Amino acid sequence: MLTLLTLLTFTIYLILGWHFCQIRLTGQAAARHFPETILLLTGLCIHGTVILLPFISNQQLHFGAAESLSLTAWLSLLIYIVGRQYWQLDGLEPPLFAFISCFILLSMLLPAGHLITYAQSTLSRSHFLLSMLAQGLIVNAAAIAILMRFSDRNLHGNNRKILVRTLPPLLTLEQLLFSCVTLGFILLSAALITGVYFSAQNSGLLLTLSHKTIFAFMSWGIFGALLVGRVLYGWRGRFAANWALAGFILLFLGYIGTRIVLEVFIQQG
Incomplete structure (x- = not known):
């Protein structure tokens, strides 16, 4: 289940990356659209579920490079979503989603981390x-x-x-x-x-x-x-x-x- 959710998250990030590249790199107006906001929040929630589920359940915790990359990518999106409520972050999206997508892809390719016994x-x-x-x-x-x-x-x-x-x-x-x-x-x-x-x-x-x-x-x-x-x-x-x-x-x-x-x-x- 977590693998499917991760793939869905990765797909959403690719769509968002393509969308923002079309807007920002072609000099179009930086208007915010409702579907864009929905996709951002959907990706954030699904990705957050993938990360937090092992913590809130009684599952044994595994953590390594893959999990660390995934968490960092999720925090990047959270920082952007919160930050754009206070500052004009237009133009940050292309490098942001390139960064996030690469981290998610690496997290899927790398093996699961070591069991955290403590x-x-x-x-x-x-x-x-x-x-x-x-x-x-x-x-x-x-x-x-x-x-x-x-x-x-x-x-x-x-x-x-x-x-x-x-x-x-x-x-x-x-x-x-x-x-x-x-x-x-x-x-x-x-x-x-x-x-x-x-x-x-x-x-x-x-x-x-x-x-x-x-x-x-x-x-x-x-x-x-x-x-x-x-x-x-x-x-x-x-x-x-x-x-x-x-x-x-x-x-x-x-x-x-x-x-x-x-x-x-x-x-x-």
């Missing part, structure tokens, strides 16, 4: 869900930071690539970036706090130092410094984008290291 209690499931949501938001923040870099180059040069020229204004992308970073930072903070409680319950230690924990706290520090720097010193533009990318890289290194341990060393054992 995520059986309410606390552990909460910690796991918070961690994955924070990670997905930070990946989206990194993607927005990359688009900001392209948009910044377009401002300082004559970029003829239509995908770059039709992007939302740099200020809009910056506002979207800080919204993702702020929410990601809050969720990452909650994930670290629940992780400390979970560790205390299981091992009696408030904190077990692993490379994943170290990288998570380093990433948390980077994003915290970025938010403080924006308030106190007005950090923005390319500088803010670089800090967001640095925080993402640290979190990504922690995740990749964990996957190597799980998929290489444990499998060999």
Whole structure:
């Protein structure tokens, strides 16, 4: 059933991607149509069902690269749907749906993730869900930071690539970036706090130092410094984008290291 729902979601995203490419890349008016909104919300709901069903049911949790890609794609669409209520995001759709469609396709091609044996209690499931949501938001923040870099180059040069020229204004992308970073930072903070409680319950230690924990706290520090720097010193533009990318890289290194341990060393054992 989940496979069929995923295929349906992928089809909806392809239709939306084609629709937005026809509108945005041909310079047509950016009017919103009712069928467009219905398709967006339908894709969001079906995709959300695929992701949340294992969490709300008593099924055993499997999580790996495939599930992470799917969650990140769903968060991308959610950010866009919410964000376009506050900002003019016209022009963001072609790269957005290319990104989402690729992630969904990869999630279908990759094998299911490893069984999460520790995520059986309410606390552990909460910690796991918070961690994955924070990670997905930070990946989206990194993607927005990359688009900001392209948009910044377009401002300082004559970029003829239509995908770059039709992007939302740099200020809009910056506002979207800080919204993702702020929410990601809050969720990452909650994930670290629940992780400390979970560790205390299981091992009696408030904190077990692993490379994943170290990288998570380093990433948390980077994003915290970025938010403080924006308030106190007005950090923005390319500088803010670089800090967001640095925080993402640290979190990504922690995740990749964990996957190597799980998929290489444990499998060999």
